[in-house]
Structures are given as C-alpha cells and as structure tokens.
Amino acid sequence: MAEPCDRPVRVLVIEDDTELGPLLARGLGVEGYEAHWIEDGLTALIAAQETDYGVAILDVMLPGMSGFELCRRLREASPALFILMLTARDDVSDRVRGLDAGADDYLIKPFAFNELAARLRALRRRESLALSPRIEVGELIIDSHDHQVRAGGKVVPLSPKEFALLRFLAQNADETQPRERILLEIWGTLQHADSNIVDQYISYLRRKLDPLPTGVSLRTERGVGFQLARDL
Structure with a gap:
C-alpha cells in the first residue's frame, strides 16, 4: 500500500x-x-487492472462475482494490495474464508465509519513498520532480524510464539486485537478458539515484561481481546 507522500x-x-x-x-x-466506488465485482476487477490502488474495500455479497472470488483474483494480481472485506454475517467461517482468499482484515456490518477509518490507519502503520525489522514501543525494542526483544538494555528471552505475539501486538500498539484475529495471525487456525491458549501466552509475556522498565502494559479488554498499550 506504499504511495508517494x-x-x-x-x-x-x-x-x-x-x-x-x-x-x-x-x-x-x-x-x-x-476513493472510487464501484457496484459489482467484474467492473471492479477491470478497474483494479487499470489503476494502481493501495486499498480495496469489498463486500462479500456482490453481483457479477462473489466477494471471495474477487478477493482471490485481486490478491493474485496485486500481492501488495491491502484488502478489507465487509460482511453482514458475524460468522467465523465467512471470515476464515475471506482471510484464506487473501483478505488482510474484515469488518462486520453494521459498523461505525470511525472504526473503518481506524482499521485503515492501523494497517498503514503496520505497513510502515514492516519496512523496518525494528519496532520500538515505549522502552521495548523488537528486532525481527535476530528475533530479540530488549527492554532497559536487557534482552528479554522469549519463545518463538511469544515473540510473534508480542511483535503482532506491537505492530498494532494501543489497539485491542480480538482473540480470533490473534489466533489466525499467530497460530494460523481457529482450532484453539474454545481454549485459553491466547490468554496463556499473554500471561507468559506479562511474567517476563512486567518486572522490566518497558513503558508499556499488556491489557485485557474483557470479552474482546488484548492490546499492548503505552503507559501514560
């Protein structure tokens, strides 16, 4: 989604x-x-081939071509395109199908426009962070090159899953991430959806980070998910 400034x-x-x-x-x-608005999938696919878009926001239910098929074809044509899918059904299978088709994120209707705008801002921040292997949040320094996390000049020993979880939360600092999204991003599956595996790994991270001067806190939004929040 890179664009000249x-x-x-x-x-x-x-x-x-x-x-x-x-x-x-x-x-x-x-x-x-x-922003350009198009009503059907076939016309949208042609438009995407003719214009360099950074973002596609598409509904699952579309005339001419399903949103899933359109998502798949857009992803094949433009690997760097950010795709946000809209669905009227709060159905995990729909969301998994969309992510498998190549969507980067999803939003359930009805939604507040402010949430859509926030999702796009978060994804642009993630893209910016992805250009550099080094992420700094508070006093935490996360280096993807050597898979090390430092705080207060000390290396924090983390397992690969702990590192991946912390990096994901750092890429979305100050924004709550739902358990389902964490499971898909870090474990690549929802098979643990009824377990407390995410809670367990958050607990592991807290034990290692809380004693250190990190300048951040791992916070739980009950019934929703978790966030890495900068301390005020």
Missing part, C-alpha cells in the same frame, strides 16, 4: 448498496484518501 492513497470501494457505497467513498475522501 504527496499522493493520497487510492481506495477502491466495491459495494452494491447504493447508499453505503457513496457514503464510504465520501467519508474516505474526507479522511484524505482518493
């Missing part, structure tokens, strides 16, 4: 709802994006 990020909005589609495009314009 003087050019707004182009967003392709694929939504057949003739009220929601233009509304999203206008809102994104206010946020500083260059």
